[in-house]
Every structure is written in structure tokens, then in C-alpha cells.
Amino acid sequence: MNTYLLSWNPDKWDWIDINNSISELKNTGIYRDSWSCGMNKSIKSNDRLFLIRLGKEPRGICASGYAISNVFQGEHWSGEPNKISNYITIEYDIIINPKEERILEMDILKNGILEEQHWSTQTSGIRIKPNVANELERVWFNFTLSNTNRRIENEPNENTIYREGTVKQITSNKYERNPHARKICIEKFGLKCSVCGFDFEEIYGELGKEFIHVHHLKPIASIGTEYTLNPISDLRPVCPNCHSMIHRTENILTIDELKKKIKKYVW
Numbered sequence: 380m381n382t383y384l385l386s387w388n389p390d391k392w393d394w395i396d397i398n399n400s401i402s403e404l405k406n407t408g409i410y411r412d413s414w415s416c417g418m419n420k421s422i423k424s425n426d427r428l429f430l431i432r433l434g435k436e437p438r439g440i441c442a443s444g445y446a447i448s449n450v451f452q453g454e455h456w457s458g459e460p461n462k463i464s465n466y467i468t469i470e471y472d473i474i475i476n477p478k479e480e481r482i483l484e485m486d487i488l489k490n491g492i493l494e495e496q497h498w499s500t501q502t503s504g505i506r507i508k509p510n511v512a513n514e515l516e517r518v519w520f521n522f523t524l525s526n527t528n529r530r531i532e533n534e535p536n537e538n539t540i541y542r543e544g545t546v547k548q549i550t551s552n553k554y555e556r557n558p559h560a561r562k563i564c565i566e567k568f569g570l571k572c573s574v575c576g577f578d579f580e581e582i583y584g585e586l587g588k589e590f591i592h593v594h595h596l597k598p599i600a601s602i603g604t605e606y607t608l609n610p611i612s613d614l615r616p617v618c619p620n621c622h623s624m625i626h627r628t629e630n631i632l633t634i635d636e637l638k639k640k641i642k643k644y645v646w
Contacts, residue, residue, distance in 0.1 A: 380425055380426055380427055381421075381422075381423075381426050381427070381506055382426065382427040382428070382429070382506070382507040382509075382512035382515070383416070383419065383422055383426060383427070383428055383429075383446075383504055383505065383506055383507060384428075384429050384430075384431055384496075384498075384500070384503075384504070384505050384506075384507050385414050385415075385416060385428055385429065385430045385431070385467075385469070385503045385504060386417075386430075386431055386433055386500060386501065386502065386503040387430055387431065387432050387433065387441075388432075388433045388434040388501070389432065389434055389435060390434040390435060391434070391457075392456060392457070397474065397476050398476060398479075400412070400471075400474055401474050401475075401476060404471055404474055409470065410470070410471045410474065411447065411468060411469065411470045411471070412468070412469060412471075413453070413466040413467065413468050413469070414428075414430070414466065414467060414469055414503070415456050415464050415465065415466055415503050415504075416450060416465050416466065416467045416503050416504030417465065417502045417503040417504040417505075418465065418502070418504065419450065419465060419503075419504030419505070419506075420450045420465060421450070421506075422446050422449070422450050422467050422504065423446065423449055424446050424447055424448055424449055425445060425446060425447075426445065426446045427443075427445060427446075427512070427516075427558065428443065428444050428445060428446055428467070428469050429442070429443050429507070429515065429519070430442035430443065430444075430469075431498060432477050432482065433499065433500075433501065437477050437481075437482055437484055438484065438485050438499075439477075439482045439483045439484035439485050439487070439488060440482060440483035440488070440515075440519065441474070441475045441476075441477050441482040441483075442471055442473060442474045442475065443471070443472055443473050443519060444469045444470050444471035444472050444473075445469065445470050445472070446467050446468065446469060446470075447468050447469070447470045448467060448468035449467075450465050450466070450467055451465070451466055451467075451468075452464065452465055452466070453466050465504070467504075472557075473519075473523055483518065483519060483522050485498060485499075487518065487522075491514065492510060492511055492514040493511060493514055493515060493518065495508060495510070495511050496508055496511040496515075513562070516557075516558045516559040516562070517559050519559070520557065520559035520560065559610075560593075560610040560614060561593045561610070561614070563610035563611060563614075564593050564610045564611065564614040564615065564616060565589075565591065565593070565616060567610075567611050568615060568616050569616065570589060570590075570591045570616060571591075571616065572591070572616065572617050572618035572621055573594075573615040573616055573617055573621075573634050574617055574618070574621040574625075574634055574637050574638055574641070575618060575620075575621055575638075575641060577618045577620075577621075579591065579618070591616045591617070591618065592616070592617050592618065592619050592622045593614050593615070593616055593617070594614065594615050594616075594617045594622055594625060594634075595613060595614060596612075596613055596614065596615060596633075596634070597613060615634060617634070621637060624637055624640075625637055
């Protein structure tokens with residue numbers, strides 16, 4: 380997975396319905412939209428994306444998410460006839476309205492490791508250096524946790540209607556997919572499954588290196604909007620098979636409960 384920086388200059392295009400986008404993300408757990416990625420044709424589905432606001436102040440990171448498409452072409456965002464642009468479809472996990480809340484501003488982005496990246500780019504779709512991307516995840520994680528309106532663990536309110544299973548899937552993805560939380564969990568517990576001990580690199584070699592799912596220990600129904608994620612006490616590495624078994628029943632199994640159900644087979 381690579382990390383890319385999408386740019387937004389409100390002097391050229393104003394996100395006038397940004398509050399509607401934020402409301403949809405808050406109320407349904409999902410907001411998807413297309414965004415111009417400049418000349419970049421290398422972004423792939425599942426790559427990490429950050430959106431930086433440039434031009435007028437405040438300037439800085441105001442949103443993040445994941446690519447859920449490869450690059451495609453469409454009518455240019457300016458509406459200019461006979462002109463096309465490259466786009467990527469992004470599924471947001473966080474959106475902040477710069478006019479109403481503090482964003483991750485340039486003074487923070489120009490410190491330490493983050494200073495190694497050129498942030499004042501007018502080109503959308505530039506790749507963020509891997510070491511800078513790791514540090515940005517850490518800084519963004521802590522920044523968003525300090526903002527009670529944009530905590531990663533915010534889940535939809537109880538009055539919203541969903542298709543069965545949607546809330547569980549959305550909320551689980553938010554907890555378990557956050558790159559910084561995942562990294563802390565793996566650094567603490569390693570890459571072996573906490574249930575069966577399966578090690579992907581040991582079995583598959585280089586192909587399986589650093590592959591593992593991360594499971595959220597707390598039942599979704601018990602998590603409130605003021606809940607703060609602790610990657611060490613709340614997350615555990617598990618293989619996809621055990622992860623599926625944990626969630627197979629209506630009342631999800633604990634890791635210890637699943638361990639007791641494992642039967643030994645001779646292959």
C-alpha cells in the first residue's frame with residue numbers, strides 16, 4: 380500500500396457542500412467521492428490518501444481515506460469543454476471543515492520527519508515518502524483523537540436506519556484499518572495469530588511477510604461515541620480464518636472462547 384497526497388485549492392474549486400459530506404460520513408459511516416489526482420495514473424485501490432487544503436488559509440491536511448478504485452478519466456472538474464482529468468474514487472474515514480474546525484496545519488507539517496515532504500504542491504496525486512507517511516499517520520491519529528468531533532471511533536447514532544450488518548462492518552473497519560493503530564498493535568503483539576498462532580511469513584515466505592488481520596476486542600454495541608481507541612488494550616492480530624470465526628455468531632466470540640473451540644487435525 381502506498382500513500383498519496385491529493386490537493387484542494389478552494390480558490391479554484393470550493394467544496395460548498397462539505398458539511399453534507401461530513402454529515403453523511405457521520406450518520407452512515409461511509410462517504411465516497413471522486414477527486415482529481417493530477418497526472419498520476421499509478422494510484423491503486425486500497426492505497427492510502429490524504430487531502431491537503433492549499434491556497435487561502437487555513438492550509439493543511441483536512442481529510443483522509445482510502446482509494447477504492449484505480450485511476451480513471453472523466454470530464455475536467457473545471458467544466459472546461461473537451462478537457463479531461465484523472466480521478467480516483469476515495470472512501471473517506473475523516474473529513475474536517477476548515478472553516479469550522481482546526482485542521483492539521485502547515486506549521487505542524489513542517490516539523491521533524493514531516494519536513495522532508497514538500498507539502499505546498501499544486502499538483503494533486505503526489506506520493507508521500509514512506510518514512511513521512513508513517514510519521515503522518517502517527518501525527519494524524521493523535522490529532523484526530525484530540526478533536527472530539529472527529530475521533531476515529533465515532534460511530535453512527537442509534538436512530539439511524541441501516542441494512543443488517545452495516546454498522547458492524549463500518550465500525551469494525553474504522554477501528555481495525557487505521558494504519559497507526561494497526562502498527563502499534565503489531566509492534567506489541569507481533570504478526571502471529573493470537574488464536575491459532577498461524578504465521579503467514581513462516582508458511583508463505585516473502586509473499587506472507589507482514590500480513591495479518593487486526594481484530595477489535597470490544598463488541599460494537601458496547602462502544603459509545605466518547606470511546607477512545609487504545610491499540611494495545613483493544614486490538615489483537617488474528618488470521619483471516621479466526622477473524623471470520625470470531626464474527627460468525629451474533630454475539631462475537633472472545634479470543635479465549637475461540638481457542639477452546641479449535642480442534643487438532645493431522646494433515
